[in-house]
Amino acid sequence: MQLASSGGRRLRHAALVARELALETGRTVTRKELSAAARDAAKALELRNGPRSVLSELVACWGEQEWERLLVWPSNDYLVSRTGLSERGIRKAFRVLIDQQLIVPKESPNGKRYAVKDLAGEIVDAFGFDLTPVYARRGEWAERLIEQKQAREARKRTFDEITIARRATQEALGSLSREYPDLDRSDLEDRLRGLLARTPLRSTKAMPIDILDEWKSLRSACEETYYKAGYAGTQCRHTNNNNKSPSEPCNKGFPKKAEAVRSTEQTPEHLSPELILEACPTLSDYGQPVRDLADIVSAGRYLRASLGAHESAWAEAVEDIGTVRAAIAVIYTLQLYEDDVARNGGESRIKNPGGYFRALTRMVKVGKIDLAVELLAMRRRRMS
Incomplete structure (x- = not known):
């Protein structure tokens, strides 16, 4: 009672x-x-x-x-x-x-x-x-508010990673449909539709950890399919006009080599792959060794999707500032975004990395920004 x-x-x-x-x-x-x-x-x-x-x-x-x-x-x-x-x-x-x-x-x-x-x-x-x-109980309220803030930041980072994986997945499937229209990709597209339907909105309070793992798995599967399609199932990229010696090493591109580095396109001597690697550790996301400028170009073209930048942004950058500088601009923008996220507890002032990349290439074109100077400064900040 x-x-x-x-x-x-x-x-x-x-x-x-x-x-x-x-x-x-x-x-x-x-x-x-x-x-x-x-x-x-x-x-x-x-x-x-x-x-x-x-x-x-x-x-x-x-x-x-x-x-x-x-x-x-x-x-x-x-x-x-x-x-x-x-x-x-x-x-x-x-x-x-x-x-x-x-x-x-x-x-x-x-x-x-x-x-x-x-x-x-x-x-x-x-x-x-x-x-x-x-x-x-005012001490208890303070502790709870801190925990809630940390949970919101972790949730935001999770949704940000889902967005990056989703964009990369859609970009890989789009590239497959344009470049290899006869390739069967129905299974990947079914998985994409299923994930889009099950992914909660940011406005909900759900913590989509399991969904994030599925998005990463689908992204990996799509990019692996695109990679294998570009190499025709072999370790060397398939070409119809290969007149070189059969003993020559296989192409190192990943997924395939981007636009060739122009013979007239010169970069400062101190703008080397070593400098870019030291200033931008985000290159580790590329997953392949970076030894020369050709690898830098491949990495830049590959990582462009991680910015959410449209392929037209890449084409514009190549036309305006050259293939090498376009690739470096991609890597530099991606590193700026990740540094800002780490520094501000999961939030970045760069709300649209793809748009930032377009603006950066235009400033490089008119001489307002020198990529070599920016990379040297970024390396100094990282080493200090």
Whole structure:
């Protein structure tokens, strides 16, 4: 059988737990301090509008008395007029706040809320609600808010990785359809449609860790299919006009060599693959050794999809600044984005890496940016 208190309110276990919470000896609490603790509590517990509004009005009634308990005694009619809720909504909000151990009811003999005065007319006690738990648990609210922020950042990073994998997958399938239209890719396209249907929206609170693993697996499968199609199932790329010696080593491109480096395209001597590797460790995502400028070009063309940049952006960059500098611009932009994400706790100021890449190539074209200088500066920052 559930017992009832003297005022007629049903006794709740949460109220007994919250009653044990107390302020530090001699501690006085201002309305501003109590209000800040109440806001943190509402955020940490994700209170709905009704309980949040009632809690805010209860805090506003605190008269900053130098008592051991933080007692307030507003009537239901007052709270109805202040919050716009119905009386039934006010009672429901009280139940939520009591169950969350935010307030403790202090019942009077007749169930009313009122202040108790001495013979001089000074308020010495009151019957109503005790807000002491809200302030006494302020350390708990701070910890919960930090945990919630970390969870939001981890969730954002997960969705960012899903977006990158999705774009790369769609780019690989698009390249397959354009370059190898006779290749059967129905299984990969079915997997893509299934994943698109099952991937939750960013607006939900789901943590799509399993979905991320599936996206990475599908991306790997699509890129591997494109890679093998480009090499005709052999270790060497298939060509119809190979007039060179059969003992010549196989082509090192991955997935296949990008546009050839123009013989007239010269780069500064200090703009070497070694410098690019030291300044941009993101090249490790390429998955193949980088020994010369031809490998840099292949890596740039391969990593372009990771920026979400359209193939037309690559074509424009090659036309404007040359194949080598276009590839370096891709690698540099990708490294800037990843450094910004790491530095800002999972968020980047570069909201559209593909658009940033286009803007960067145009600035390089008109001489506003020197890629060699930027890479040297990036390497110095990384080594310092």
